[in-house]
Amino acid sequence: MSKKDIKVPNIGEFKDVEVIEVLIKNGQKIKKNDPLITIESDKSSVEIPSSDDGTVISLNVKIGDKVSEGDKIIEIESEKETKETSAQELTKNQSSKKIKKNEVKKGNATENIIVKDFSAKASASPKVRKFARELGVNINKVPGSERQGRVTESDVKLFVATKSYKSFKDQTTTKQKIELEYSHSDFGEVDIKDIPRVKKLSSKYLINSWTKIPHVTNHDEADITELEEFRTSLTDVYTGEKKKITPLAFIVKALTASLKKFPNFNTSIDEIENGKMTVKRYYHVGVAVDTPHGLMVPKLRNADNKNISLISTELKKISQQCRDLKIDKKDLFGGSMTITSLGGIGGSFFTPIINYPEVAILGVGKAEKKQVFIDGKFVSRTMLPLSLSYDHRIIDGAEAARFNNELKENLGKNFAYKLAV
Numbered sequence: 001m002s003k004k005d006i007k008v009p010n011i012g013e014f015k016d017v018e019v020i021e022v023l024i025k026n027g028q029k030i031k032k033n034d035p036l037i038t039i040e041s042d043k044s045s046v047e048i049p050s051s052d053d054g055t056v057i058s059l060n061v062k063i064g065d066k067v068s069e070g071d072k073i074i075e076i077e078s079e080k081e082t083k084e085t086s087a088q089e090l091t092k093n094q095s096s097k098k099i100k101k102n103e104v105k106k107g108n109a110t111e112n113i114i115v116k117d118f119s120a121k122a123s124a125s126p127k128v129r130k131f132a133r134e135l136g137v138n139i140n141k142v143p144g145s146e147r148q149g150r151v152t153e154s155d156v157k158l159f160v161a162t163k164s165y166k167s168f169k170d171q172t173t174t175k176q177k178i179e180l181e182y183s184h185s186d187f188g189e190v191d192i193k194d195i196p197r198v199k200k201l202s203s204k205y206l207i208n209s210w211t212k213i214p215h216v217t218n219h220d221e222a223d224i225t226e227l228e229e230f231r232t233s234l235t236d237v238y239t240g241e242k243k244k245i246t247p248l249a250f251i252v253k254a255l256t257a258s259l260k261k262f263p264n265f266n267t268s269i270d271e272i273e274n275g276k277m278t279v280k281r282y283y284h285v286g287v288a289v290d291t292p293h294g295l296m297v298p299k300l301r302n303a304d305n306k307n308i309s310l311i312s313t314e315l316k317k318i319s320q321q322c323r324d325l326k327i328d329k330k331d332l333f334g335g336s337m338t339i340t341s342l343g344g345i346g347g348s349f350f351t352p353i354i355n356y357p358e359v360a361i362l363g364v365g366k367a368e369k370k371q372v373f374i375d376g377k378f379v380s381r382t383m384l385p386l387s388l389s390y391d392h393r394i395i396d397g398a399e400a401a402r403f404n405n406e407l408k409e410n411l412g413k414n415f416a417y418k419l420a421v
C-alpha cells in the first residue's frame, strides 16, 4: 500500500479555472482514467481523469475552487507499488468520446483530456439528430447538457427557443441598440464582474420558460390566523422548547393536498405539437432557495407522505446543501410544482416565473395582520399573500382560481395539516 497525490496535469491554456463538478467521493475506489473533476473556462470545459488506480483518502478540491497545473486534486491509497505520478502517465485509451482536443500541446500528457467545445462534432442519438434536422438545427451548434456534452432533445428545443427569442429581441430592440451605442463607462466609473455560474445556468431555463409558456398570475390571500396560532404553539415533546417550523412547511403540505385535487397542476408538457402531457403521480415539491451563488430549486421528494416536522427538517437540509453547493444535480430536477417564498424577507404579491418544464408556481409573500370584513364587522386576521403563476395552455383562469380556493381551504381554519405534524 502506498499513498499518492493526483494533481492537475498540464492543461494548456487552462489556468486558474473554476471546478464545476467533483465526480468522486472520499473512500471511493477509482481506476486510471476515471474522471475526477470537471473544470470550465470561458470557452469550454474539461474533465480531468485519474492518472492511477486506488482509493480516495482525501479530496482537496471543491466546486467553485480555482485550479491550475500542479494543484493537488486528491490523495489516493494505491495497492500497487508507488510509481511516479505525472501527467506523462495519462494514456491515450480514454474510452469516452473525444469532442475536441485543440488547446492541448502535441505529445503532451493531457492528450486524453476531454475538451468540450460546442463547435466540434456533437454527440447525440440518431433520434435526437433526426429531430434537430427536422427543425433545421445544426446539431453541432447545440450545447449538450448531458455528461461529455451529449445533446438531448430538450437541448435542441432549448436552443430553438433561445434562438427565436434572440431573433425576436433583435427585431424589437432597435431603439435600445441605439442607446447601447454608448458604453457604460462613457458615463462614469464601472466594474466588470463575472456573472455567477448558477445564474448563467438558470438563465437558459428562465428564458425558455418566459418565451415558451404563456404565463398568467392569479393573486389571492389565505387566512392563516389559526395556522399561525397552531404553528407558534408547537413545542418539542422532549425539551419543551418551541419548535422552529416556518410557515413554508405547512404551505408545502397544503400544496400537495391541493395538487391531489387538481392534477392538471402536476403535469408537464414536453411537446405541445404532439398533443401529449405527462401527469405525474408523485408529489415532489420544488422550493426556490436564495443562495450566494444564485437561485436554486431543490425538490422535497414525496412531500405528500411526509409530516410537517420531516418536511421542515428536509427543507433546512436541502437549502443548506444548495448554499454549500453540495446538492446532487438530480435533486434539482423532476418536480411537480414549485413554491417560491419571499415571506421571510418581505413583500406581498409578485409574478413568479414557472420553473420549466412544470406548469405552475406558487409565490408566497409575507403574512401580515389585516383588518378583514367578516360577518358584518372588521376583525384582525393574519393574511398570507399568494401569487399563483400558471401555464395558460393547460390551466384556465377559472381552474387557477379554484386551485387557490382549495389552497386557502387547506391553509385555513379547518386545517387538516394539524394532524400531520
Ligand code: CAO
Pocket (backbone or CB within 6 Å): 244, 245, 246, 247, 248, 249, 287, 288, 289, 290, 291, 295, 315, 319, 340, 341, 342, 343, 344, 345, 352, 364, 365, 366, 367, 368, 384
Ligand atoms: N410570512 C411571515 N413570516 C414568514 C413567512 C411568511 N410567509 N415565511 C417565513 N417567515 C418567517 C419565518 O417564520 C422565520 O421567522 P423566525 O426567524 O421568527 O423563525 C423567518 O421568516 C425566516 O424564515 P426563512 O426564510 O429562513 O425560512 P423559510 O422556511 O420561510 O424559507 C427558504 C426557506 C429556503 C425558502 C428561504 O430561506 C429562501 O431562500 N427564500 C428566498 C426564496 C427566493 O429567493 N425566492 C424568489 C425566487 S424568484 O426570484
